[in-house]
Amino acid sequence: MKTNEIVGKKIIDKNVKEVGKIAEMTFDTKTFKLTGIYGSTGNPISKKYHDIKPEDIMAIGDYLQIAIPKEELMEASLDKMPKSEKYNVKSSEIIGKKVLDCNGNDSGKVSSIDIDIEKQEIIAINVSKASSFTKTEEAKIEQNEITGFGDYILINKTLDFETGEKAEEKSEDASEEEKVDININ
Known part of the structure; x- marks a missing residue:
């Protein structure tokens, strides 16, 4: 699955309550592992972000299901997403x-x-x-x-x-070049 297919999906907590939407994903550029997902809630003026750890992810399909309740996630909300660090980089x-x-x-x-x-x-x-x-x-x-x-x-x-067309043309040209006519008289 591509990250641009995941960003924007709705987040559902363990009590099956809608939490928000996926705003960003972060990766470790040394191990290529997912290091976190940031969910967002609110309107553009008063948007809050929520750091979701990989171990809290239950499933990603049409929705992101997380193993923590909405209330717990809201308690640790951020006013803005942290900047990328040395090896921990945002997908964007x-x-x-x-x-x-x-x-x-x-x-x-x-x-x-x-x-x-x-x-x-x-x-x-x-x-x-x-x-x-x-x-x-x-x-x-x-x-x-x-x-x-x-x-x-x-x-x-x-x-x-x-x-594909260029590659096919090259292979046809190559096969023609390989042909050898031999006349024995």
């Missing part, structure tokens, strides 16, 4: 980061984050890059291909953003 700060390949070239920007709900960790990031004809091409970077997080995201490979 990962999306949009430039990705550099193993040769130091710009490979595009992170367009979304795929997470494994059961393991509560990032399994891949999706990188998009605009092509010459205003089409956006995407590539998936698996967790084990990410070598560093910081102002940029470093990966251990180069990306090939060719479209």
